[in-house]
Amino acid sequence: MPTSTLASSTSIAPANPWALVPPLGNLDAYISAVNRLPMLTAEEEQQYARRLKEHNDLDAAGRLVMSHLRLVVSISRQYLGYGLPHGDLIQEGNVGLMKAVKRFDPDQGVRLVSYAMHWIKAEIHEYILKNWRMVKVATTKAQRKLFFNLRSMKQGFKADAGAEGLSPRDTLSEHEIDSVAAQLNVKREDVIEMETRMAGGDVLLDPSPGDDGEQAFGPIAYLADASHEPTSMIESRQRDLLASDGIATALATLDDRSRRIVEERWLKVNDDGSGGMTLHELAAVYGVSAERIRQIEAAAMKKMKKALVEYA
Incomplete structure (x- = not known):
């Protein structure tokens, strides 16, 4: 395009190129609007790219971005199978497009569309x-490659199985695993x-109560390690101290007779695993009634309880 023609088209353009796409809440209206935006010729693209690079011209950057919004819409459609909103995919793709425009070098001899696809x-x-x-x-490079290729490759395997009259499998066979690993140059492990990760789903650790008001059972019930919870550790230490020194x-604090009764009744275990002496056996030792032994035991327990509270 001649320079004079380009200058003329620039002069009649609105000051804010983003105004060409109205702030519509409807995604279909947005897509329709960006598809009506004019494409730039190679000469126009070079002119705007140089203005941006040499003079940091934001108007030129806006025109480069606007002319490629339809590219973002087209690329984003390829990722609708992941269950994420199309509008969000377009929005993220637009961010990648703006990064590409910022880094685009007109002296490299390539069109912006080829350069921007990677960033989008x-x-x-x-x-x-x-x-x-x-x-x-997916965090590593190999895992990312697997994530974005495994779904499409599995669909291809299912299609091949259907064409051969076989029942499609939800999981990969050993042969298919080897084939995927060889094609993508990754380990079969x-x-x-990755197939296991993609087949699984998110599980709430602590589910909210159901409609009937009952607490739902979740992994938090069996994954939590209460033994290392600070409060539980303090309580356990206190119990150990009370059980020994306490x-x-x-x-x-007890007299000899009361202490022996408590020890014989509660703190001694016979060789056969049975408990200590009974009230009647202690009554025979001291020459009193079993009821009197019970009264002495109750008084001793009350006194010990008071001493334990003071110790704690």
Whole structure:
């Protein structure tokens, strides 16, 4: 395009290029609006890219972005199978497009569309990995490659099985695992692990009560380790102290007869595992009634309880 024509088209354009897309709440209206935006020729793209690079011209940056919004819409459609909102995918793709425009070098001899595709896909990939599940399913380069290829490859295996009249499998066979690992140049163990991650779902550790008001059972019930919870550790230490030093201190407050009755009744165990002496056996030892032994025992227990409270 001649320079004069480009200058003319620039002069009649609105000061804010983003005004070409009205703030519509309807996604279909947005897509329709961006598809009506004019595409830039190679000469126009070079002109705007140089203005941005040399003069930091934001108007030129806006025109480069606006002319490629339809590209973001097209790429985002490829990722609708992950169950995330199309509008969010477009939004993240637009972020990648703006990053590409900022870094685009017109002297490299490539069109912006080729350069921007990488940035748009990278931003959408990052969004999917962060939001597809609560727990991130892929962190390493190999895992990312598997995540974005395993779904499509499994669909291909199912289609091949259907064409051969076989029943499609939900899981990969040993041969299919080896095939995926060879094609993507990853370990077969990584394929198995990623398939397991993708087949699983998010589980709430502590589910909220159901409609009937009853507390739902969740992993928190059997995953929690109460033995290392600070409050439980303090309580356990206090119980151990009361069971050793505390009991010894409380017994020291009793007279000889009361202490022996308590020890024989509650603190001694016979070789056969049975308990200590009965009230009647102690009554025979001291020459009193079993009721009197019970009264002495009750008074001793009350005194020991008071001593334990003071010790604690």
